[in-house]
Amino acid sequence: MKAKMALAKDFKLAKVDERIFGSFIEHLGRAVYNGIYEPTHPTADDQGFRKDVLELVRKLNVPIVRYPGGNFVSGYRWEDGIGDKATRPVRTDLAWSTIETNQVGIDEFQEWAKRANTQVMMAVNLGTRGVEEARNVIEYCNLQKGTYYSDLRVKNGFEQPFGIKTWCLGNEMDGPWQIGSKTAMEYGRLACETAKVMKWVDPTIELVACGSSSRYMDTFGRWESTVLEQCYDHVDFLSLHAYYGNPKNDTPNFLACSNNMDAYIREAVATCDYVKAIKRSNKQLYISFDEWNVWFHSNEQDKKIERWSIAPPLLEDIYTFEDALVVGCLLITLLQHSDRVKMACLAQLVNVIAPIMTENGGSAWAQTIFYPFFHASNYGRGTVLQSVIDSPCYSSPDFGDAAYLHAVPVWDEQEQTLTVFAVNRSMEESVQLALDLRDFEGYRLCEHTVLNHNDMKAVNSAACPNEVVPASLPIDFDGNEIALPAHSWNVLRFKKQ
Numbered sequence: 001m002k003a004k005m006a007l008a009k010d011f012k013l014a015k016v017d018e019r020i021f022g023s024f025i026e027h028l029g030r031a032v033y034n035g036i037y038e039p040t041h042p043t044a045d046d047q048g049f050r051k052d053v054l055e056l057v058r059k060l061n062v063p064i065v066r067y068p069g070g071n072f073v074s075g076y077r078w079e080d081g082i083g084d085k086a087t088r089p090v091r092t093d094l095a096w097s098t099i100e101t102n103q104v105g106i107d108e109f110q111e112w113a114k115r116a117n118t119q120v121m122m123a124v125n126l127g128t129r130g131v132e133e134a135r136n137v138i139e140y141c142n143l144q145k146g147t148y149y150s151d152l153r154v155k156n157g158f159e160q161p162f163g164i165k166t167w168c169l170g171n172e173m174d175g176p177w178q179i180g181s182k183t184a185m186e187y188g189r190l191a192c193e194t195a196k197v198m199k200w201v202d203p204t205i206e207l208v209a210c211g212s213s214s215r216y217m218d219t220f221g222r223w224e225s226t227v228l229e230q231c232y233d234h235v236d237f238l239s240l241h242a243y244y245g246n247p248k249n250d251t252p253n254f255l256a257c258s259n260n261m262d263a264y265i266r267e268a269v270a271t272c273d274y275v276k277a278i279k280r281s282n283k284q285l286y287i288s289f290d291e292w293n294v295w296f297h298s299n300e301q302d303k304k305i306e307r308w309s310i311a312p313p314l315l316e317d318i319y320t321f322e323d324a325l326v327v328g329c330l331l332i333t334l335l336q337h338s339d340r341v342k343m344a345c346l347a348q349l350v351n352v353i354a355p356i357m358t359e360n361g362g363s364a365w366a367q368t369i370f371y372p373f374f375h376a377s378n379y380g381r382g383t384v385l386q387s388v389i390d391s392p393c394y395s396s397p398d399f400g401d402a403a404y405l406h407a408v409p410v411w412d413e414q415e416q417t418l419t420v421f422a423v424n425r426s427m428e429e430s431v432q433l434a435l436d437l438r439d440f441e442g443y444r445l446c447e448h449t450v451l452n453h454n455d456m457k458a459v460n461s462a463a464c465p466n467e468v469v470p471a472s473l474p475i476d477f478d479g480n481e482i483a484l485p486a487h488s489w490n491v492l493r494f495k496k497q
């Protein structure tokens with residue numbers, strides 16, 4: 001089938017905020033314990049962090065990692081995770097019915113983040129706690145010294161403040177499953193008061209207010225407007241969360257789910273701008289899509305996990321090749337909204353619905369979804385251009401009409417590199433893509449990387465970690481058309497010669 005894409009240097013959508021390639025580590029299952037932290041592992045460093053995992057995380061080039069939850073944060077006492085490890089309390093985690101040993105807390109996590117070349121995006125507990133604890137934790141993390149909590153940090157061995165710039169005001173507070181969930185009005189008021197106080201302690205921070213935990217929540221829309229009417233002036237981002245699955249085993253339908261993300265972002269942006277209008281505000285709010293991924297494979301397995309165990313294998317989705325295509329589609333959609341989506345977190349990073357898997361005491365490997373994220377994060381920095389795409393469409397039962405070609409161009413003006421990320425959603429046919437690059441004189445295609453497999457359900461595993469890996473195709477571009485294989489993720493890299 002044939003498709004066309006036209007782009008021009010002057011039609012810029014936005015500069016990509018690199019934090020759109022963020023991720024997430026929650027105290028959940030084996031994300032922290034036996035994921036990033038396993039002191040007895042052969043590759044453990046002086047702090048007990050797995051070096052094999054750190055290496056994979058660094059490859060992903062993740063600029064920011066949300067921590068410590070997720071649902072976990074709504075019952076968390078941050079003070080449990082600081083100071084002498086021997087005296088830290090062991091507690092029940094009611095979010096996941098597990099035992100939390102507190103051997104890792106913010107003291108350790110900020111150290112891990114340095115080693116992973118990333119920043120921490122910290123969430124405060126607005127489920128069981130509130131203004132007072134939020135004020136204390138930011139004092140502990142960000143003030144120099146000379147106050148109770150900053151001196152406590154120094155006493156714990158950290159002379160320099162952690163300097164955490166981005167903070168989430170709770171997590172999914174609209175969800176009845178959340179410890180201490182709230183009505184929109186209750187949460188909006190609490191978010192407002194907490195935000196004020198946190199910025200009084202450190203005016204340089206940026207704050208994220210909870211939007212809906214899914215577009216399918218009955219309260220979606222009204223939740224956002226009510227919350228923002230309360231806290232608009234004090235926050236910088238609205239969060240969105242979305243997970244997708246393929247329970248009906250309908251691959252073309254599944255591949256169209258990025259339509260849902262697209263509509264969700266548009267609706268949330270419209271709601272932010274509605275509140276901006278009624279407040280006669282000049283301030284622009286941005287979206288932090290701080291949980292997104294495919295999540296459904298582990299649902300049944302998780303029902304069998306015994307309660308009150310330490311680091312059980314929860315939410316361990318084993319990702320297929322088709323999941324990688326969906327992650328590619330979702331990344332393209334996020335980039336297409338880079339004018340308003342300034343942060344996003346692939347949820348999560350290690351073991352828990354993650355691109356990186358580990359065996360306790362054993363190997364670490366990249367799941368299928370690792371690769372589109374790796375490509376987007378490493379080559380998707382620059383300016384997103386507004387392209388015009390002309391592609392045949394198909395109709396999906398759950399997500400409406402979807403174009404076979406889903407694509408976005410990112411231009412790195414400094415490096416003189418143009419990258420086109422493209423998914424061909426057709427199960428049968430290759431797409432002959434006519435690329436109108438008349439504005440990019442002197443640019444030549446120098447790389448065509450493809451992720452493709454003839455089995456949509458192919459997976460990577462400890463025994464077979466390279467079943468689904470990207471390959472370089474021979475350069476076959478006559479300056480006009482290029483073939484994108486059926487059901488494939490493509491990275492086309494053009495460089496000025």
Ligand code: AHR
Nearest residue numbers: 026070071072171172347
């Ligand atoms: O990422 C897993 C869970 O999904 C998070 O804890 C929660 O915020 C969301 O519901």
